Amino acid sequence: MQFLPELILLGAGLIIFIVSLGKTNAATTRDIAIGLGAATFGATLLSYSQEGKLFFNAYQIDLFSQVFKTLIAGAMLLVLLFGQKLKGISEKVHSEYYLFLFMSVLGLMMLVSSVELLSIFVALELSSFAVYIMVPMRDDEGKFRFQMEAGIKYLLFGVTATGFMLFGMSYMYGLTGSTELVVVAKELTVMWNQPAAVIAMMMVLAGFFYKLAIFPFHFWVPDVYEGASNETTAFIASVPKLAAVALLIRLVSLISGDGQVILNVLLVCSIASMFYGNLSALVQTDVKRMLGFSGIAHAGFVLLGILTFQITGYANAMYYIIGYVVMNLACFLVICTVSKNGENISIDDLSGLHKRSPIMAFTLAVGLFALAGIPPFVGFMGKFMVLAAALKEGYLLVVILAAINTGIAIYYYLSVIRVTYCSDPEERAPVSSSMLINITSVFLLAVIIIMGVQPQLFVDYASNVVQTIM
Amino acid sequence: MDQLLINPDYPHILSTLIFLPLAGAFVLLFVRNESFARYWALGITSLIALLSIPLVKAFDMTTSKYQFVEQVSWIKSLNIQYVIGIDGISILLVMLTTLIMPLCVLASWSYIKTRIPAFMACLLIMECAMLGVFMALDFVLFYVLWEAMLIPMYMLIAIWGGPRRIYASIKFFLYTLAGSVMLLVAIIWLYIHNGYSFFIPDMMWQNYSSTAQIFLFLAFFLAFAIKVPMFPFHTWLPAAHVEAPTAGSVILASVLLKMGTYGFLRFAIPITPEATMLLAPAILWLSIAGIIYGGLTALAQSDMKKLIAYSSVGHMGFVTLGIFVLNTAGVEGAILQMINHGITTGALFLCIGMIYERTHSRELRDATGVGKHMPIYVTFLTFFSLSSFGFPATNSFVGEFLILAGTFEYSIPLAMAAIPGAVIAAAYMLRMLQKIVWGGTDNPDQSWIKDLNVREIVTLAPFLFFVFWIGLGAQPFIDIIHVSVDNLLNNYHGFHSQAVAVTELITH
Numbered sequence: 001m002q003f004l005p006e007l008i009l010l011g012a013g014l015i016i017f018i019v020s021l022g023k024t025n026a027a028t029t030r031d032i033a034i035g036l037g038a039a040t041f042g043a044t045l046l047s048y049s050q051e052g053k054l055f056f057n058a059y060q061i062d063l064f065s066q067v068f069k070t071l072i073a074g075a076m077l078l079v080l081l082f083g084q085k086l087k088g089i090s091e092k093v094h095s096e097y098y099l100f101l102f103m104s105v106l107g108l109m110m111l112v113s114s115v116e117l118l119s120i121f122v123a124l125e126l127s128s129f130a131v132y133i134m135v136p137m138r139d140d141e142g143k144f145r146f147q148m149e150a151g152i153k154y155l156l157f158g159v160t161a162t163g164f165m166l167f168g169m170s171y172m173y174g175l176t177g178s179t180e181l182v183v184v185a186k187e188l189t190v191m192w193n194q195p196a197a198v199i200a201m202m203m204v205l206a207g208f209f210y211k212l213a214i215f216p217f218h219f220w221v222p223d224v225y226e227g228a229s230n231e232t233t234a235f236i237a238s239v240p241k242l243a244a245v246a247l248l249i250r251l252v253s254l255i256s257g258d259g260q261v262i263l264n265v266l267l268v269c270s271i272a273s274m275f276y277g278n279l280s281a282l283v284q285t286d287v288k289r290m291l292g293f294s295g296i297a298h299a300g301f302v303l304l305g306i307l308t309f310q311i312t313g314y315a316n317a318m319y320y321i322i323g324y325v326v327m328n329l330a331c332f333l334v335i336c337t338v339s340k341n342g343e344n345i346s347i348d349d350l351s352g353l354h355k356r357s358p359i360m361a362f363t364l365a366v367g368l369f370a371l372a373g374i375p376p377f378v379g380f381m382g383k384f385m386v387l388a389a390a391l392k393e394g395y396l397l398v399v400i401l402a403a404i405n406t407g408i409a410i411y412y413y414l415s416v417i418r419v420t421y422c423s424d425p426e427e428r429a430p431v432s433s434s435m436l437i438n439i440t441s442v443f444l445l446a447v448i449i450i451m452g453v454q455p456q457l458f459v460d461y462a463s464n465v466v467q468t469i470m
Numbered sequence: 471m472d473q474l475l476i477n478p479d480y481p482h483i484l485s486t487l488i489f490l491p492l493a494g495a496f497v498l499l500f501v502r503n504e505s506f507a508r509y510w511a512l513g514i515t516s517l518i519a520l521l522s523i524p525l526v527k528a529f530d531m532t533t534s535k536y537q538f539v540e541q542v543s544w545i546k547s548l549n550i551q552y553v554i555g556i557d558g559i560s561i562l563l564v565m566l567t568t569l570i571m572p573l574c575v576l577a578s579w580s581y582i583k584t585r586i587p588a589f590m591a592c593l594l595i596m597e598c599a600m601l602g603v604f605m606a607l608d609f610v611l612f613y614v615l616w617e618a619m620l621i622p623m624y625m626l627i628a629i630w631g632g633p634r635r636i637y638a639s640i641k642f643f644l645y646t647l648a649g650s651v652m653l654l655v656a657i658i659w660l661y662i663h664n665g666y667s668f669f670i671p672d673m674m675w676q677n678y679s680s681t682a683q684i685f686l687f688l689a690f691f692l693a694f695a696i697k698v699p700m701f702p703f704h705t706w707l708p709a710a711h712v713e714a715p716t717a718g719s720v721i722l723a724s725v726l727l728k729m730g731t732y733g734f735l736r737f738a739i740p741i742t743p744e745a746t747m748l749l750a751p752a753i754l755w756l757s758i759a760g761i762i763y764g765g766l767t768a769l770a771q772s773d774m775k776k777l778i779a780y781s782s783v784g785h786m787g788f789v790t791l792g793i794f795v796l797n798t799a800g801v802e803g804a805i806l807q808m809i810n811h812g813i814t815t816g817a818l819f820l821c822i823g824m825i826y827e828r829t830h831s832r833e834l835r836d837a838t839g840v841g842k843h844m845p846i847y848v849t850f851l852t853f854f855s856l857s858s859f860g861f862p863a864t865n866s867f868v869g870e871f872l873i874l875a876g877t878f879e880y881s882i883p884l885a886m887a888a889i890p891g892a893v894i895a896a897a898y899m900l901r902m903l904q905k906i907v908w909g910g911t912d913n914p915d916q917s918w919i920k921d922l923n924v925r926e927i928v929t930l931a932p933f934l935f936f937v938f939w940i941g942l943g944a945q946p947f948i949d950i951i952h953v954s955v956d957n958l959l960n961n962y963h964g965f966h967s968q969a970v971a972v973t974e975l976i977t978h
Contacts, residue, residue: 375614
């Protein structure tokens with residue numbers, strides 16, 4: 001029972017593997033995959049309140065991990081639902097694509113339960129390698145092969161970040177003589193004034209900075225977002241970030257006492273992410289690239305939430321990342337639906353969307369307004385609580401810089417909304433969306449609004465959840 | 471919490487006013503029928519207008535406390551409350567909003583031709599947010615509504631606006647949002663220095679350090695001065711006004727601009743009295759600059775909407791002038807002038823919208839000489855124009871007179887500098903009026919133009935009623951705001967005499 005979601009995912013991988021051996025048509029494969037995704041989500045709910053330790057204490061099942069597993073499974077299910085046609089992927093490899101998707105999610109689920117350095121490493125690699133393959137699986141019919149460039153970039157940056165992380169882990173082991181986080185935490189408490197401990201921690205964090213796309217490990221984002229198929233980008237932009245935040249919380253909560261040096265470095269990373277992401281997003285013409293840069297900026301906010309070193313701060317970060325994933329999924333839902341044959345969507349392609357498909361235009365507008373941090377949506381509350389918590393810790397300058405960033409960010413979100421609502425569709429065809437996709441988008445909108453209006457419920461719960469790992 | 475007064479006779483009246491339009495807008499999401507959408511929006515806004523009348527009746531004019539208060543905890547962990555209430559400063563603005571909305575719906579009856587349910591939904595959401603802004607007594611609630619308002623207003627301009635609507639709507643959105651970003655930081659700072667509370671009345675008249683006050687004031691000033699708009703921050707206003715549909719212009723002029731000046735009265739003065747005293751002279755001269763600059767620019771316009779928009783810059787300059795002279799006549803005049811400007815300028819925008827519906831042009835030249843064919847129309851227009859430059863017996867006269875009286879009390883050179891503004895106002899309004907009513911020998915052929923229909927007369931008549939009511943008998947309006955203004959100024963001067971006493975104690 002404790003290991004049920006992972007087992008289901010493993011089984012799902014096997015089933016899809018068997019499917020891939022035969023010649024099943026795309027629709028059947030898709031239905032099987034969605035069914036398995038739903039089963040995984042169900043399994044996470046079933047094992048929600050489980051607790052325990054597995055594999056010689058390397059694997060911990062607690063409320064924290066189970067909440068994140070549920071979120072990961074839920075986000076995956078949403079991606080499966082609205083990206084169901086896999087427009088950008090050649091039909092021949094649909095089943096393989098699903099196989100790697102499930103493997104990647106398996107890695108992420110293991111990641112949030114890992115409390116030992118090596119199992120963290122193995123889980124992270126499992127999740128990354130599957131995605132390395134998913135990126136170049138895009139079918140551009142032999143035209144530019146930019147998916148290959150994206151795949152290679154993702155791989156190289158990923159491997160570099162992992163290299164940093166392994167190096168940092170070796171330092172940690174060297175300093176503390178253990179790979180278990182509990183022991184590491186205890187031993188490190190007295191060492192935070194030593195450069196070795198600081199460097200070790202920062203290098204370990206590098207691996208998650210890469211997943212979450214925080215400066216200076218963000219370089220892969222724009223090209224990978226652009227090169228990967230829309231469905232893959234939707235996945236990369238949402239699901240791994242949940243796991244990355246979970247691990248960042250686990251690791252940063254180890255820092256205590258004289259962590260001032262680390263704190264300063266990370267604050268700089270957070271602000272640099274915001275400025276870099278927002279300023280670069282201003283000039284993008286491809287919607288996915290723009291969302292990629294905006295994701296870098298949002299990652300900066302999440303990091304700022306974590307950096308308060310308080311339970312409320314971690315809870316805010318959790319709230320923020322959940323909100324971010326929902327808003328982002330809403331935007332990607334529209335991108336996947338508007339894209340006819342899986343091609344990239346430039347901002348101009350959204351012209352007159354309100355006439356071509358009112359519900360998609362509305363979803364996009366709410367998603368983008370929410371990302372921009374306009375109330376009453378979740379993005380505002382997330383930002384507000386992160387800033388309030390940060391100012392409480394006395395980071396006045398950081399808060400002012402972050403607030404300036406909200407001002408910058410609105411421009412590029414607004415220019416997309418402007419195109420959807422103010423331009424004429426010209427020759428562009430109407431967009432049809434199936435009932436299922438409409439329901440999914442209404443669901444996402446409802447979540448965006450409810451989380452924005454009643455943040456209390458979510459933040460309280462998140463605090464309880466974070467409490468369990470402190 | 472002793473500043474709050476719960477009125478047991480009307481337990482949830484303010485919440486009803488805020489949320490009824492929202493519910494109405496929600497219904498419109500599912501409506502495709504255009505004429506139903508019109509009647510529905512008219513019904514909802516009229517209902518709200520009727521519901522708001524008991525507010526004035528039951529309003530206790532003898533106290534400066536917040537009345538009709540409702541208080542519910544909203545976000546416990548941050549101590550954010552849903553607390554709303556009105557006092558003398560906000561009640562007239564609330565009434566202005568509720569009463570003007572049905573007229574906005576009427577003004578859009580045939581003006582808006584596409585996507586009517588969505589348009590009406592935007593109007594209703596606007597009403598919800600605007601009322602909320604004037605009623606909120608929790609700073610986060612205020613900020614949420616203040617920002618949320620941008621979305622429907624943006625949509626109103628961007629979808630139903632004129633040819634340069636994209637530029638205008640983006641400029642409007644960016645200016646307002648950029649201005650209020652620092653307000654958010656200020657809010658959080660105040661929260662932390664007030665025992666983790668966002669309750670606005672508790673933030674007032676506290677001894678924050680001078681430096682903190684100056685920074686807070688600058689944050690407030692940036693947000694509110696852009697909204698007013700004060701002189702160097704006004705450039706978004708003409709663009710937004712010109713491109714917005716009539717109802718959008720009316721809302722913008724009558725209600726949105728007032729939020730800036732309301733913000734000065736509600737937040738800047740009580741929360742940062744020391745900085746107010748220090749920086750008031752600068753703001754006063756900026757107001758003078760706005761008055762003169764707005765007037766001169768209006769004189770040079772050939773587009774009628776632009777003319778009125780620039781005249782708004784001038785009129786709002788009078789309002790900020792009145793606020794920052796900080797004496798009873800000035801502040802009361804300023805509040806009254808906020809209402810007057812809402813009535814007069816709103817009506818003028820409606821008038822221009824009516825011409826635009828007929829000629830599809832806002833150029834003054836194309837409207838010359840319509841007086842011959844539209845006698846009823848020019849009658850209305852004449853009264854509103856006279857009111858706009860403060861002709862005696864109209865509403866603006868009372869307001870401007872009080873403001874100038876207050877200014878004379880404060881400083882004679884300042885008042886002398888403001889007087890030319892009133893003269894220029896007469897010049898540009900009369901110039902417009904002359905052209906529209908009579909024109910010259912080269913008037914375009916206007917004989918096909920029809921005069922106002924009943925709907926349009928019904929739309930304009932209430933404005934005229936208030937023009938004369940306030941113009942001839944302003945006392946009830948002043949009575950209703952008097953106690954709150956007195957309280958504000960007493961606190962302000964009390965704060966300073968206390969501060970002076972302390973410094974004297976230290977120096978001796």
